[in-house]
Every structure is written in structure tokens, then in C-alpha cells.
Amino acid sequence: MSEKILRAKAYWDNNYSVDGPDDFWTKNPLINEYTNRLVSGSPTTDMVTYVKSNYFPSCLPLGLSLGCGTGWLERLLIAKEICHSVDAVDLSENSIEEASRLSQKEGISKINYMVGDLNTMEFPENRYDAVFAGGILHHIENLEHLFAQIRSTLRNDGLFLTAEYIGPSRFQWGKTALQYINRILDIFPPELKINDRIASPTIDEVVSQDPSEAVRSDEIEGLIRKSFHILDVKYYNGTLLMPLYPALNANKLSAHDGPEAEALLRMAILIEEALVKENVLTPIYGLFVCRNIT
């Protein structure tokens, strides 16, 4: 493994979590309703439920899940009868150990975990009925290799589904987005924020923490479009809310925290949605459902 990959592995071995960081934008219940609505049309129907009812009328024999982390998605793929069995891969041994422990605890025996680097890993030809990638493609530098592997390992009618960060590489937010993010932040009162200003991190800051972070994220959508036949795309935006949210006081921003907190967050959501709709901003998250090009 290269030094870069070893450093990414060390980062994820030490920083895996079971349900993501608390300041991650989609963890907020109001934002979650918004992203659900953008994907499924209903604030109460989540992405996995949407995917199940639209693309998996019956349970498929074998799925492959890329970059599984601690494994919430694979456990759900089995529980919702999307796949009968799942092979799951991640670079981080500690994440895989935790995933394995959690599936044992839930009595799930149909997930086969593997440690591997998706930049170089090879899969058997014509093996999987579906391939899933949740929040992993933006950690992969050799996307061309991975997409070629996905194409060759998918069975004839197999589906490739990914829900992914497709925004600026290394989180270099554009000038327009930053202007709106900071103008929205200015409107929040001191008790509802923990930071007064948001800027892009430097590339060195991003790379020194995790060299795989958003390494070629701004190329993902173009490469998906070149490599696969797309059946469905649902953008769930995030252009303002994802960078903004960590500057807000996440503990005080639910519908239960009073009318002011709720109204301000709803306003931020509305501004993002309107600016994306009017093509002022580009979405930075999307769900893609694809098949091989025939």
C-alpha cells in the first residue's frame, strides 16, 4: 500500500463512527426531511426505502457494498430484503471489526466482510446482482479502475447505486457558495452558532488529516455519466447546508428547540433549494442509479 493509502487507513481506523459525526448536515431532523423529500418526494421516506420500492421489487441474491465503514447500509440491505447476502469492503480493519461485531449482535450472518483498497482491488467477473457505494467514491483516486471493476463484476441486468458527495475536490467551496453561506450564518443569533465565519479549508489541511478526502470528488459525476447508463438521478443538494451546518449549534436546531431555531433553519433550507433550482448553485450530493452500458 502507498504511504497515502496507509495514512487514509490510519485515519479511518482511528476515526470510524457508528452513525457519523454529530455535526454532519443530514443528521439534523429538519434537513433530513428535506433531503428525503428531494430524493423520494416525501419527507418521511428515506433513500433506502425509496430505492427498495423503486428498484428492488424482489430480494436479489448477492450484493457488493463498497467502503462499508461500520456497516449500517449492509445491515439495512439484508433487513429490507434488498439483497439476500452482501459482500462488504473497506480499507479500515477497525471499521470492519466493528461492522462485524454489530451484525453479529443483530444476528445477521449474511454479510461477508473484506479489507481492501478500492483503488486497486479486483472483483470476479459477472458476480454481483447489485453494487452499492455510499459516501465512498469521493475517497477514491483511481475512479477509472474502480468503475471498470464495477462494470465487469455486475451481472447482466445488475444495478450500480451510489449516494455520494460530488462537490468541489478537497472542499474548496466556490466564492458564490461561501458568500451565501456566510450571509446566512450572519442571520443566526450567537446562541445558535459556534462559529462566526466559514472559509474553505486549505488543501494541506484536508490532505494532512485524510489524504483520501474528496480527492477527485468534482470528477465523479462526469465519470459516472461516461461509464454507466443512468436510470435515475436524485440530487439532494447540500451546497450551502453541508459547509454551514458544522458552524451551527447542532444541539439547538431541531423542531423542538423553539420557533426561532426552526424558522432560521427552514429559511436556510429554502434559500439553498431556491438557489439550486435557479442554477445559481450546483448540488454537491446525488443519488445515482445505474446499469452497465450495453
Ligand SMILES: C[S@@+](CC[C@H](N)C(=O)[O-])C[C@H]1O[C@@H](n2cnc3c(N)ncnc32)[C@H](O)[C@@H]1O
Ligand atoms: C465517509 S466514510 C463512509 C462509510 C460508510 N459507507 C457509511 O456510509 O457510513 C468513508 C469510508 O471509506 C473508506 N475508505 C477510504 N478509502 C478507501 C479505499 N481506498 N478503499 C476502501 N475503502 C476506503 C473509509 O475507511 C471509510 O470507512
